[in-house]
Amino acid sequence: MTNRVDVVVIGGGQAGLAAGYHLRRRGLDFTVLDADPAPGGSWQHMWDSLHLFSPAEHSSLPGRLMPAQAGETYPDAGHVVDYLADYEKRYDLPVQHGTRVDAVRRDGERLLVEADTGTWRTRAVISATGTWSRPFLPAVPGRSAFAGRQLHTVNYHSPADFTDQHVIVVGGGNSGAQIAADLALDGQVKVTWVTQRSPRFLADDIDGRALFDVATARRRALDAGRDDAGGVASLGDIVAVPPVRAARDAGLLVARPMFARLTAEGVRWADGSHADADAVIWCTGFRPALAHLAPLNLRSARGHIPTDGTRALGEPRLHLLGYGDWTGPASATLIGVGRPARDAAHEIAALCAHN
The missing domain is CATH 3.50.50.60 (FAD/NAD(P)-binding domain)
Known part of the structure:
Protein backbone atom coordinates (compact mmCIF):
# COMPACT_ATOMS: atom_id res chain seq x y z
CA MET A 1 0.00 0.00 0.00
CA ARG A 134 27.97 9.81 8.23
CA PRO A 135 31.23 10.36 10.15
CA PHE A 136 34.33 11.08 8.09
CA LEU A 137 37.62 9.23 8.63
CA PRO A 138 40.71 10.49 6.76
CA ALA A 139 42.90 8.13 4.76
CA VAL A 140 45.93 8.27 7.07
CA PRO A 141 48.77 5.84 6.29
CA GLY A 142 48.85 2.86 8.65
CA ARG A 143 45.32 3.30 9.94
CA SER A 144 44.57 -0.39 9.43
CA ALA A 145 47.81 -1.40 11.19
CA PHE A 146 47.07 0.26 14.54
CA ALA A 147 46.39 -2.40 17.18
CA GLY A 148 44.60 -0.10 19.64
CA ARG A 149 41.07 1.26 19.63
CA GLN A 150 39.94 3.70 16.97
CA LEU A 151 36.82 5.77 17.53
CA HIS A 152 35.10 8.68 15.87
CA THR A 153 33.40 11.55 17.69
CA VAL A 154 30.13 9.62 17.39
CA ASN A 155 31.54 6.79 19.55
CA TYR A 156 32.98 8.90 22.38
CA HIS A 157 31.10 9.05 25.70
CA SER A 158 33.33 9.89 28.66
CA PRO A 159 36.90 9.76 30.09
CA ALA A 160 35.88 6.76 32.21
CA ASP A 161 36.31 4.60 29.10
CA PHE A 162 40.03 5.51 28.91
CA THR A 163 41.31 5.50 32.51
CA ASP A 164 45.11 5.03 32.69
CA GLN A 165 45.40 5.02 28.90
CA HIS A 166 47.15 7.25 26.37
CA VAL A 167 44.67 8.69 23.90
CA ILE A 168 45.48 10.55 20.68
CA VAL A 169 42.72 13.04 19.81
CA VAL A 170 42.78 14.13 16.17
CA GLY A 171 41.03 17.30 15.04
CA GLY A 172 41.32 21.07 15.42
CA GLY A 173 37.63 21.94 15.52
CA ASN A 174 35.17 22.21 18.38
CA SER A 175 34.71 18.47 18.85
CA GLY A 176 38.45 17.82 18.96
CA ALA A 177 39.10 20.61 21.44
CA GLN A 178 36.18 19.67 23.68
CA ILE A 179 36.95 15.96 23.78
CA ALA A 180 40.67 16.61 24.36
CA ALA A 181 39.73 18.99 27.19
CA ASP A 182 37.26 16.49 28.64
CA LEU A 183 39.93 13.79 28.81
CA ALA A 184 42.71 16.08 30.03
CA LEU A 185 40.67 17.61 32.86
CA ASP A 186 39.73 14.17 34.12
CA GLY A 187 43.30 13.63 35.32
CA GLN A 188 43.25 9.87 34.79
CA VAL A 189 43.98 9.90 31.06
CA LYS A 190 47.12 10.89 29.16
CA VAL A 191 46.10 12.96 26.15
CA THR A 192 47.93 14.05 23.02
CA TRP A 193 45.98 16.47 20.87
CA VAL A 194 47.01 16.68 17.22
CA THR A 195 45.74 19.12 14.61
CA GLN A 196 46.34 19.73 10.92
CA ARG A 197 47.13 23.39 11.64
CA SER A 198 47.61 25.47 14.77
CA PRO A 199 44.33 25.71 16.73
CA ARG A 200 42.43 28.96 16.31
CA PHE A 201 40.44 29.82 19.43
CA LEU A 202 37.69 32.39 19.23
CA ALA A 203 37.75 35.20 21.76
CA ASP A 204 36.48 34.04 25.14
CA ASP A 205 33.39 36.27 24.97
CA ILE A 206 32.21 34.78 21.65
CA ASP A 207 29.46 32.19 21.87
CA GLY A 208 26.72 30.85 19.64
CA ARG A 209 24.72 34.07 19.73
CA ALA A 210 27.53 36.04 18.10
CA LEU A 211 28.31 33.25 15.63
CA PHE A 212 24.70 33.20 14.43
CA ASP A 213 24.75 36.98 13.94
CA VAL A 214 28.00 36.79 11.98
CA ALA A 215 26.74 33.94 9.76
CA THR A 216 23.51 35.80 9.05
CA ALA A 217 25.35 39.05 8.23
CA ARG A 218 27.65 37.18 5.83
CA ARG A 219 24.73 35.62 3.97
CA ARG A 220 22.97 38.99 3.64
CA ALA A 221 26.18 40.58 2.33
CA LEU A 222 26.67 37.84 -0.27
CA ASP A 223 23.02 38.04 -1.34
CA ALA A 224 23.47 41.79 -1.80
CA GLY A 225 26.56 41.29 -3.96
CA ARG A 226 29.03 42.63 -1.41
CA ASP A 227 32.49 41.16 -0.73
CA ASP A 228 32.78 38.04 1.40
CA ALA A 229 34.23 39.04 4.78
CA GLY A 230 34.76 35.40 5.74
CA GLY A 231 31.92 34.97 8.20
CA VAL A 232 32.42 32.70 11.18
CA ALA A 233 35.53 31.13 9.64
CA SER A 234 37.33 34.47 9.84
CA LEU A 235 36.95 34.54 13.64
CA GLY A 236 38.48 31.15 14.43
CA ASP A 237 37.62 27.47 14.62
CA ILE A 238 37.07 26.74 18.32
CA VAL A 239 34.52 28.26 20.67
CA ALA A 240 36.19 28.67 24.06
CA VAL A 241 33.45 27.05 26.16
CA PRO A 242 34.29 26.84 29.89
CA PRO A 243 35.95 23.37 29.88
CA VAL A 244 38.05 24.28 26.84
CA ARG A 245 39.13 27.55 28.49
CA ALA A 246 39.98 25.72 31.71
CA ALA A 247 42.11 23.10 29.93
CA ARG A 248 43.79 25.70 27.73
CA ASP A 249 44.60 28.03 30.61
CA ALA A 250 45.98 25.13 32.66
CA GLY A 251 48.36 24.25 29.84
CA LEU A 252 46.55 20.96 29.15
CA LEU A 253 45.38 21.82 25.65
CA VAL A 254 48.55 22.22 23.62
CA ALA A 255 48.32 20.78 20.12
CA ARG A 256 51.02 18.87 18.28
CA PRO A 257 51.15 18.83 14.47
CA MET A 258 49.45 16.01 12.62
CA PHE A 259 51.40 12.76 12.66
CA ALA A 260 52.64 11.19 9.43
CA ARG A 261 51.31 7.68 10.01
CA LEU A 262 49.87 5.19 12.44
CA THR A 263 51.89 2.16 13.49
CA ALA A 264 50.83 -0.99 15.31
CA GLU A 265 51.80 0.59 18.65
CA GLY A 266 50.88 4.25 18.12
CA VAL A 267 51.75 7.21 15.90
CA ARG A 268 54.88 8.44 14.13
CA TRP A 269 55.61 12.04 13.17
CA ALA A 270 57.47 13.26 10.07
CA ASP A 271 60.64 13.86 12.11
CA GLY A 272 60.76 10.18 13.06
CA SER A 273 59.57 10.58 16.66
CA HIS A 274 57.06 8.03 17.90
CA ALA A 275 54.44 7.80 20.66
CA ASP A 276 52.76 4.66 21.90
CA ALA A 277 48.98 4.95 22.21
CA ASP A 278 46.07 2.89 23.42
CA ALA A 279 43.39 4.68 21.43
CA VAL A 280 42.86 7.24 18.68
CA ILE A 281 39.71 9.39 18.61
CA TRP A 282 39.05 10.87 15.18
CA CYS A 283 37.29 14.22 15.58
CA THR A 284 37.48 14.76 11.86
CA GLY A 285 34.00 15.86 10.96
Whole structure:
Protein backbone atom coordinates (compact mmCIF):
# COMPACT_ATOMS: atom_id res chain seq x y z
CA MET A 1 0.00 0.00 0.00
CA THR A 2 1.27 3.48 -0.91
CA ASN A 3 0.60 6.37 1.48
CA ARG A 4 -0.25 9.80 0.04
CA VAL A 5 0.63 13.13 1.66
CA ASP A 6 1.49 16.63 0.51
CA VAL A 7 4.97 16.59 2.03
CA VAL A 8 7.36 14.01 3.46
CA VAL A 9 10.04 15.28 5.85
CA ILE A 10 12.97 12.90 6.17
CA GLY A 11 14.64 13.26 9.57
CA GLY A 12 13.05 14.10 12.92
CA GLY A 13 15.86 16.07 14.56
CA GLN A 14 15.88 19.83 15.05
CA ALA A 15 15.67 20.63 11.31
CA GLY A 16 12.83 18.18 10.69
CA LEU A 17 10.85 19.51 13.67
CA ALA A 18 11.31 23.13 12.55
CA ALA A 19 10.08 22.12 9.10
CA GLY A 20 7.08 20.37 10.65
CA TYR A 21 6.20 23.47 12.67
CA HIS A 22 6.06 25.66 9.58
CA LEU A 23 4.30 23.06 7.41
CA ARG A 24 1.60 22.79 10.07
CA ARG A 25 1.18 26.58 10.06
CA ARG A 26 0.74 26.41 6.28
CA GLY A 27 -2.04 23.83 6.64
CA LEU A 28 -0.22 21.15 4.66
CA ASP A 29 -0.70 17.42 5.11
CA PHE A 30 2.70 15.97 5.98
CA THR A 31 4.56 13.23 7.81
CA VAL A 32 8.03 13.13 9.35
CA LEU A 33 10.00 9.90 8.94
CA ASP A 34 12.81 9.51 11.48
CA ALA A 35 15.29 6.65 11.73
CA ASP A 36 15.87 7.07 15.48
CA PRO A 37 13.53 5.06 17.74
CA ALA A 38 13.08 8.03 20.12
CA PRO A 39 12.88 11.85 19.90
CA GLY A 40 15.95 14.04 20.21
CA GLY A 41 17.76 13.70 16.90
CA SER A 42 21.55 13.44 17.07
CA TRP A 43 21.60 15.10 20.51
CA GLN A 44 20.65 11.81 22.14
CA HIS A 45 23.92 10.30 20.87
CA MET A 46 26.36 13.02 22.04
CA TRP A 47 29.11 12.57 24.61
CA ASP A 48 28.24 12.95 28.29
CA SER A 49 29.84 16.34 28.99
CA LEU A 50 28.66 18.19 25.88
CA HIS A 51 27.00 21.58 26.39
CA LEU A 52 25.56 24.08 23.93
CA PHE A 53 27.56 27.13 22.83
CA SER A 54 24.65 29.46 23.66
CA PRO A 55 22.25 30.06 26.55
CA ALA A 56 18.86 28.34 26.28
CA GLU A 57 16.95 31.41 25.13
CA HIS A 58 19.31 31.71 22.15
CA SER A 59 19.03 28.02 21.22
CA SER A 60 15.34 27.75 20.43
CA LEU A 61 13.27 26.41 17.56
CA PRO A 62 10.44 28.52 16.11
CA GLY A 63 7.42 29.02 18.34
CA ARG A 64 8.85 27.64 21.58
CA LEU A 65 11.65 29.10 23.69
CA MET A 66 13.97 26.54 25.21
CA PRO A 67 13.57 26.77 29.00
CA ALA A 68 16.68 27.46 31.04
CA GLN A 69 18.39 24.49 32.69
CA ALA A 70 18.76 24.86 36.43
CA GLY A 71 22.36 25.61 37.40
CA GLU A 72 23.61 25.81 33.81
CA THR A 73 24.24 28.87 31.64
CA TYR A 74 24.79 26.61 28.63
CA PRO A 75 22.38 23.63 28.63
CA ASP A 76 23.70 20.10 28.25
CA ALA A 77 22.75 17.62 25.53
CA GLY A 78 20.22 15.85 27.73
CA HIS A 79 18.34 19.12 28.23
CA VAL A 80 18.23 19.59 24.45
CA VAL A 81 16.81 16.08 24.00
CA ASP A 82 14.07 16.86 26.54
CA TYR A 83 13.30 20.13 24.75
CA LEU A 84 13.04 18.46 21.34
CA ALA A 85 10.83 15.68 22.72
CA ASP A 86 8.55 18.28 24.31
CA TYR A 87 8.51 20.34 21.09
CA GLU A 88 7.43 17.31 19.06
CA LYS A 89 4.64 16.56 21.54
CA ARG A 90 3.53 20.19 22.07
CA TYR A 91 2.91 20.76 18.37
CA ASP A 92 1.59 17.22 17.81
CA LEU A 93 4.00 16.71 14.95
CA PRO A 94 3.37 13.45 13.02
CA VAL A 95 6.80 11.90 13.53
CA GLN A 96 7.14 8.20 12.75
CA HIS A 97 10.17 7.07 14.72
CA GLY A 98 12.10 3.96 13.81
CA THR A 99 11.48 4.52 10.09
CA ARG A 100 14.52 4.51 7.84
CA VAL A 101 14.20 5.99 4.34
CA ASP A 102 16.06 4.04 1.68
CA ALA A 103 15.36 6.07 -1.47
CA VAL A 104 13.57 9.02 -3.01
CA ARG A 105 12.57 8.59 -6.65
CA ARG A 106 10.72 10.55 -9.29
CA ASP A 107 7.28 9.18 -10.08
CA GLY A 108 5.74 11.36 -12.75
CA GLU A 109 4.25 14.46 -11.13
CA ARG A 110 5.09 13.17 -7.65
CA LEU A 111 8.06 11.92 -5.67
CA LEU A 112 8.14 8.41 -4.23
CA VAL A 113 9.70 7.95 -0.79
CA GLU A 114 10.65 4.34 -0.07
CA ALA A 115 11.23 3.38 3.58
CA ASP A 116 11.61 0.17 5.52
CA THR A 117 8.03 0.54 6.82
CA GLY A 118 6.26 1.54 3.61
CA THR A 119 6.12 3.87 0.63
CA TRP A 120 4.86 7.46 0.42
CA ARG A 121 3.78 9.30 -2.75
CA THR A 122 4.14 13.01 -2.20
CA ARG A 123 4.18 16.42 -3.84
CA ALA A 124 7.38 17.54 -2.10
CA VAL A 125 10.17 16.24 0.12
CA ILE A 126 12.24 18.01 2.76
CA SER A 127 15.45 16.13 3.45
CA ALA A 128 16.68 16.93 6.98
CA THR A 129 18.92 13.96 7.79
CA GLY A 130 21.93 16.01 8.89
CA THR A 131 25.44 14.59 9.07
CA TRP A 132 25.77 12.66 12.35
CA SER A 133 25.11 9.29 10.70
CA ARG A 134 27.97 9.81 8.23
CA PRO A 135 31.23 10.36 10.15
CA PHE A 136 34.33 11.08 8.09
CA LEU A 137 37.62 9.23 8.63
CA PRO A 138 40.71 10.49 6.76
CA ALA A 139 42.90 8.13 4.76
CA VAL A 140 45.93 8.27 7.07
CA PRO A 141 48.77 5.84 6.29
CA GLY A 142 48.85 2.86 8.65
CA ARG A 143 45.32 3.30 9.94
CA SER A 144 44.57 -0.39 9.43
CA ALA A 145 47.81 -1.40 11.19
CA PHE A 146 47.07 0.26 14.54
CA ALA A 147 46.39 -2.40 17.18
CA GLY A 148 44.60 -0.10 19.64
CA ARG A 149 41.07 1.26 19.63
CA GLN A 150 39.94 3.70 16.97
CA LEU A 151 36.82 5.77 17.53
CA HIS A 152 35.10 8.68 15.87
CA THR A 153 33.40 11.55 17.69
CA VAL A 154 30.13 9.62 17.39
CA ASN A 155 31.54 6.79 19.55
CA TYR A 156 32.98 8.90 22.38
CA HIS A 157 31.10 9.05 25.70
CA SER A 158 33.33 9.89 28.66
CA PRO A 159 36.90 9.76 30.09
CA ALA A 160 35.88 6.76 32.21
CA ASP A 161 36.31 4.60 29.10
CA PHE A 162 40.03 5.51 28.91
CA THR A 163 41.31 5.50 32.51
CA ASP A 164 45.11 5.03 32.69
CA GLN A 165 45.40 5.02 28.90
CA HIS A 166 47.15 7.25 26.37
CA VAL A 167 44.67 8.69 23.90
CA ILE A 168 45.48 10.55 20.68
CA VAL A 169 42.72 13.04 19.81
CA VAL A 170 42.78 14.13 16.17
CA GLY A 171 41.03 17.30 15.04
CA GLY A 172 41.32 21.07 15.42
CA GLY A 173 37.63 21.94 15.52
CA ASN A 174 35.17 22.21 18.38
CA SER A 175 34.71 18.47 18.85
CA GLY A 176 38.45 17.82 18.96
CA ALA A 177 39.10 20.61 21.44
CA GLN A 178 36.18 19.67 23.68
CA ILE A 179 36.95 15.96 23.78
CA ALA A 180 40.67 16.61 24.36
CA ALA A 181 39.73 18.99 27.19
CA ASP A 182 37.26 16.49 28.64
CA LEU A 183 39.93 13.79 28.81
CA ALA A 184 42.71 16.08 30.03
CA LEU A 185 40.67 17.61 32.86
CA ASP A 186 39.73 14.17 34.12
CA GLY A 187 43.30 13.63 35.32
CA GLN A 188 43.25 9.87 34.79
CA VAL A 189 43.98 9.90 31.06
CA LYS A 190 47.12 10.89 29.16
CA VAL A 191 46.10 12.96 26.15
CA THR A 192 47.93 14.05 23.02
CA TRP A 193 45.98 16.47 20.87
CA VAL A 194 47.01 16.68 17.22
CA THR A 195 45.74 19.12 14.61
CA GLN A 196 46.34 19.73 10.92
CA ARG A 197 47.13 23.39 11.64
CA SER A 198 47.61 25.47 14.77
CA PRO A 199 44.33 25.71 16.73
CA ARG A 200 42.43 28.96 16.31
CA PHE A 201 40.44 29.82 19.43
CA LEU A 202 37.69 32.39 19.23
CA ALA A 203 37.75 35.20 21.76
CA ASP A 204 36.48 34.04 25.14
CA ASP A 205 33.39 36.27 24.97
CA ILE A 206 32.21 34.78 21.65
CA ASP A 207 29.46 32.19 21.87
CA GLY A 208 26.72 30.85 19.64
CA ARG A 209 24.72 34.07 19.73
CA ALA A 210 27.53 36.04 18.10
CA LEU A 211 28.31 33.25 15.63
CA PHE A 212 24.70 33.20 14.43
CA ASP A 213 24.75 36.98 13.94
CA VAL A 214 28.00 36.79 11.98
CA ALA A 215 26.74 33.94 9.76
CA THR A 216 23.51 35.80 9.05
CA ALA A 217 25.35 39.05 8.23
CA ARG A 218 27.65 37.18 5.83
CA ARG A 219 24.73 35.62 3.97
CA ARG A 220 22.97 38.99 3.64
CA ALA A 221 26.18 40.58 2.33
CA LEU A 222 26.67 37.84 -0.27
CA ASP A 223 23.02 38.04 -1.34
CA ALA A 224 23.47 41.79 -1.80
CA GLY A 225 26.56 41.29 -3.96
CA ARG A 226 29.03 42.63 -1.41
CA ASP A 227 32.49 41.16 -0.73
CA ASP A 228 32.78 38.04 1.40
CA ALA A 229 34.23 39.04 4.78
CA GLY A 230 34.76 35.40 5.74
CA GLY A 231 31.92 34.97 8.20
CA VAL A 232 32.42 32.70 11.18
CA ALA A 233 35.53 31.13 9.64
CA SER A 234 37.33 34.47 9.84
CA LEU A 235 36.95 34.54 13.64
CA GLY A 236 38.48 31.15 14.43
CA ASP A 237 37.62 27.47 14.62
CA ILE A 238 37.07 26.74 18.32
CA VAL A 239 34.52 28.26 20.67
CA ALA A 240 36.19 28.67 24.06
CA VAL A 241 33.45 27.05 26.16
CA PRO A 242 34.29 26.84 29.89
CA PRO A 243 35.95 23.37 29.88
CA VAL A 244 38.05 24.28 26.84
CA ARG A 245 39.13 27.55 28.49
CA ALA A 246 39.98 25.72 31.71
CA ALA A 247 42.11 23.10 29.93
CA ARG A 248 43.79 25.70 27.73
CA ASP A 249 44.60 28.03 30.61
CA ALA A 250 45.98 25.13 32.66
CA GLY A 251 48.36 24.25 29.84
CA LEU A 252 46.55 20.96 29.15
CA LEU A 253 45.38 21.82 25.65
CA VAL A 254 48.55 22.22 23.62
CA ALA A 255 48.32 20.78 20.12
CA ARG A 256 51.02 18.87 18.28
CA PRO A 257 51.15 18.83 14.47
CA MET A 258 49.45 16.01 12.62
CA PHE A 259 51.40 12.76 12.66
CA ALA A 260 52.64 11.19 9.43
CA ARG A 261 51.31 7.68 10.01
CA LEU A 262 49.87 5.19 12.44
CA THR A 263 51.89 2.16 13.49
CA ALA A 264 50.83 -0.99 15.31
CA GLU A 265 51.80 0.59 18.65
CA GLY A 266 50.88 4.25 18.12
CA VAL A 267 51.75 7.21 15.90
CA ARG A 268 54.88 8.44 14.13
CA TRP A 269 55.61 12.04 13.17
CA ALA A 270 57.47 13.26 10.07
CA ASP A 271 60.64 13.86 12.11
CA GLY A 272 60.76 10.18 13.06
CA SER A 273 59.57 10.58 16.66
CA HIS A 274 57.06 8.03 17.90
CA ALA A 275 54.44 7.80 20.66
CA ASP A 276 52.76 4.66 21.90
CA ALA A 277 48.98 4.95 22.21
CA ASP A 278 46.07 2.89 23.42
CA ALA A 279 43.39 4.68 21.43
CA VAL A 280 42.86 7.24 18.68
CA ILE A 281 39.71 9.39 18.61
CA TRP A 282 39.05 10.87 15.18
CA CYS A 283 37.29 14.22 15.58
CA THR A 284 37.48 14.76 11.86
CA GLY A 285 34.00 15.86 10.96
CA PHE A 286 31.10 14.56 8.95
CA ARG A 287 29.63 14.48 5.49
CA PRO A 288 25.98 15.13 4.57
CA ALA A 289 23.85 11.97 4.86
CA LEU A 290 22.34 12.04 1.37
CA ALA A 291 22.45 8.42 0.19
CA HIS A 292 18.65 8.24 0.12
CA LEU A 293 18.64 10.94 -2.59
CA ALA A 294 21.04 9.08 -4.91
CA PRO A 295 18.28 7.95 -7.35
CA LEU A 296 17.63 11.64 -8.16
CA ASN A 297 21.21 12.06 -9.41
CA LEU A 298 21.64 15.59 -8.09
CA ARG A 299 25.07 15.70 -6.43
CA SER A 300 27.85 17.95 -7.61
CA ALA A 301 31.51 16.96 -7.72
CA ARG A 302 31.90 18.32 -4.15
CA GLY A 303 29.26 15.92 -2.85
CA HIS A 304 26.70 18.66 -2.18
CA ILE A 305 23.42 19.10 -4.00
CA PRO A 306 23.30 22.57 -5.61
CA THR A 307 20.49 24.65 -4.12
CA ASP A 308 18.77 27.99 -4.38
CA GLY A 309 18.12 28.62 -0.72
CA THR A 310 16.86 25.22 0.41
CA ARG A 311 15.39 24.16 -2.97
CA ALA A 312 17.41 21.72 -5.07
CA LEU A 313 18.22 23.24 -8.44
CA GLY A 314 17.84 19.94 -10.23
CA GLU A 315 14.58 18.94 -8.53
CA PRO A 316 12.26 21.78 -7.44
CA ARG A 317 10.11 19.42 -5.38
CA LEU A 318 13.04 18.68 -3.09
CA HIS A 319 14.28 20.95 -0.28
CA LEU A 320 17.38 20.36 1.85
CA LEU A 321 17.44 21.67 5.39
CA GLY A 322 19.99 21.76 8.19
CA TYR A 323 23.16 20.57 6.47
CA GLY A 324 25.12 23.79 6.85
CA ASP A 325 25.39 27.25 5.35
CA TRP A 326 24.80 25.91 1.83
CA THR A 327 21.18 25.23 2.86
CA GLY A 328 20.71 28.44 4.85
CA PRO A 329 22.94 30.53 7.15
CA ALA A 330 23.62 28.63 10.38
CA SER A 331 20.93 26.11 9.36
CA ALA A 332 22.73 23.29 11.19
CA THR A 333 22.08 25.05 14.51
CA LEU A 334 19.00 25.16 16.72
CA ILE A 335 18.54 28.90 16.43
CA GLY A 336 19.52 29.09 12.77
CA VAL A 337 17.25 26.43 11.26
CA GLY A 338 13.96 28.27 11.84
CA ARG A 339 14.31 30.82 9.03
CA PRO A 340 15.24 28.41 6.21
CA ALA A 341 12.54 26.01 7.48
CA ARG A 342 9.99 28.80 7.16
CA ASP A 343 11.23 29.65 3.65
CA ALA A 344 11.06 26.00 2.56
CA ALA A 345 7.49 25.65 3.85
CA HIS A 346 6.50 28.86 2.04
CA GLU A 347 7.88 27.59 -1.29
CA ILE A 348 6.31 24.16 -0.86
CA ALA A 349 2.92 25.69 -0.04
CA ALA A 350 3.12 27.70 -3.29
CA LEU A 351 4.12 24.57 -5.21
CA CYS A 352 1.22 22.57 -3.79
CA ALA A 353 -1.25 25.37 -4.55
CA HIS A 354 -0.36 25.14 -8.25
CA ASN A 355 0.00 21.38 -8.45
